[in-house]
Amino acid sequence: MADVVTVPQVQPVQPALRFLRVIPGVLLLAAIGYAGKLLEQNVGAYAKAHHWTFPNIEYVLWAIVLGLAISNTAGVPEIFRSGVATYEFWLKAGIVLLGARFLLGDILKLGGVSLVLVAIEIVGSLAFMTFLGRLFKLKPKLTTLLAVGSAVCGVSAIIATKGAIEADDEDSSFSIAAILALGALALFTFPVIGHFLHLSDRAYGLWAGLGVDNTAEATAAGALYSDAAGKLAVLVKSTRNAMIGFVVLAYAIYWASKGQAQAVGNKAAFLWQKFPKFVLGFLLISVLATYHFFNKDQVGALANLSRWAFLLTFAGVGLRTNFKDMRKQGLRPFAVGAIGEVAIAVFTLALVVGASKLFGW
Amino acid sequence: MGAKAKAGTKESRWKLSLDSWAVVLALLAALLIRAGVFKHVPW
Numbered sequence: 001m002a003d004v005v006t007v008p009q010v011q012p013v014q015p016a017l018r019f020l021r022v023i024p025g026v027l028l029l030a031a032i033g034y035a036g037k038l039l040e041q042n043v044g045a046y047a048k049a050h051h052w053t054f055p056n057i058e059y060v061l062w063a064i065v066l067g068l069a070i071s072n073t074a075g076v077p078e079i080f081r082s083g084v085a086t087y088e089f090w091l092k093a094g095i096v097l098l099g100a101r102f103l104l105g106d107i108l109k110l111g112g113v114s115l116v117l118v119a120i121e122i123v124g125s126l127a128f129m130t131f132l133g134r135l136f137k138l139k140p141k142l143t144t145l146l147a148v149g150s151a152v153c154g155v156s157a158i159i160a161t162k163g164a165i166e167a168d169d170e171d172s173s174f175s176i177a178a179i180l181a182l183g184a185l186a187l188f189t190f191p192v193i194g195h196f197l198h199l200s201d202r203a204y205g206l207w208a209g210l211g212v213d214n215t216a217e218a219t220a221a222g223a224l225y226s227d228a229a230g231k232l233a234v235l236v237k238s239t240r241n242a243m244i245g246f247v248v249l250a251y252a253i254y255w256a257s258k259g260q261a262q263a264v265g266n267k268a269a270f271l272w273q274k275f276p277k278f279v280l281g282f283l284l285i286s287v288l289a290t291y292h293f294f295n296k297d298q299v300g301a302l303a304n305l306s307r308w309a310f311l312l313t314f315a316g317v318g319l320r321t322n323f324k325d326m327r328k329q330g331l332r333p334f335a336v337g338a339i340g341e342v343a344i345a346v347f348t349l350a351l352v353v354g355a356s357k358l359f360g361w
Numbered sequence: 362m363g364a365k366a367k368a369g370t371k372e373s374r375w376k377l378s379l380d381s382w383a384v385v386l387a388l389l390a391a392l393l394i395r396a397g398v399f400k401h402v403p404w
Contacts, residue, residue, distance in 0.1 A: 088379065089379055089382065089383050090383075091383075092379070092380055092383035092384070092387075093383040093384075093386050093387040093390075094387075096383060096384055096387035096388070097387050097390065097391065100391070276380055277378065277380040277381045277384050278380050278383055278384055280384070281383070281384035281387055281388060284388070285387070285388075285391060288391070293395065294391070294394070294395055297400070297401070298394050298395060300402075301394045301399060301400070301401060301402040302390075302391055302394055302402075304402040304403065304404040305390055305394070305402050307404055308402070308404075
């Protein structure tokens with residue numbers, strides 16, 4: 001019997017069935033997101049009518065809080081899970097559509113500044129997280145995953161790096177949990193700090209894009225501050241995302257040179273495979289908008305469609321954040337992540353404040 | 362096994378990533394709006 005290996009038979013799922021399976025979860029995302037939108041409109045009006053002093057809470061925060069409340073009390077029933085997992089899909093579609101609100105000149109101007117800041121942030125974060133991982137005696141591959149997750153783009157970067165450096169499932173779960181938990185904290189702390197420091201929309205948007213790791217949380221953290229800050233946070237975060245292939249390739253080559261991962265054959269194909277395609281879609285739509293392929297009303301319609309896509313994303317961010325699951329992952333990687341993230345947040349804030357003074361924002 | 366593996370590789374070559382599907386859907390929506398199928402998207 002020793003040489004008999006039982007491989008679980010996975011039945012291929014028909015595309016139509018797969019589509020049907022996501023419908024309940026997508027409807028749940030839409031219901032929570034829309035409830036957030038209704039709460040934004042009605043709570044403020046109710047408070048005003050009763051002469052209460054109540055802060056204007058945007059739909060972004062309502063959707064996240066409603067999702068968090070469901071996920072951490074009743075939990076998300078199995079029937080909704082596949083659909084809830086589509087929030088990343090809506091996020092990427094929303095970012096592509098958001099391209100209509102950027103003219104190419106703005107992207108080149110802001111993208112140029114953010115590219116320099118992104119390069120500094122990536123090098124600084126990778127170096128600091130590697131130092132922390134060694135200090136706390138974490139496994140080297142776990143340190144790599146945490147470093148890439150906090151320097152580049154959260155969960156996607158961790159998943160891409162895991163495959164390239166052949167890291168353990170456990171290490172990637174640790175890293176993803178740490179990045180998600182810290183992203184959830186950033187959602188609530190970044191806007192408060194931004195308001196406390198009276199950051200301009202531009203400075204705050206840059207900071208959220210540089211300092212928050214996961215794309216969904218960076219988008220939400222930006223949108224929680226203002227619409228303009230949200231737009232800029234997405235642009236900066238997309239610039240960080242565009243770097244994913246280069247960072248993962250460098251680590252893949254490093255681990256292969258140590259004989260602990262497969263050598264990378266075609267490097268151009270590797271880069272293309274890891275490159276986030278939604279960044280290309282975003283650029284394409286903004287080129288079309290720049291050359292007046294869409295009229296003013298159509299740009300408005302695309303921007304609104306992007307908001308609807310983000311509405312589903314923000315509901316998903318809340319629903320997939322479960323604090324009990326995160327606690328199970330252990331304290332040490334979380335501690336390394338937390339120390340690193342706080343240091344990166346302070347470092348990127350200093351970068352942004354320096355750039356604001358330099359460019360007079 | 363060989364033929365099956367080959368078939369699997371051939372099939373996965375045509376499979377789009379989540380990223381790419383999001384781009385396809387967004388571009389399709391943009392084209393429909395451009396063509397006037399959806400004239401107004403409320404918010």
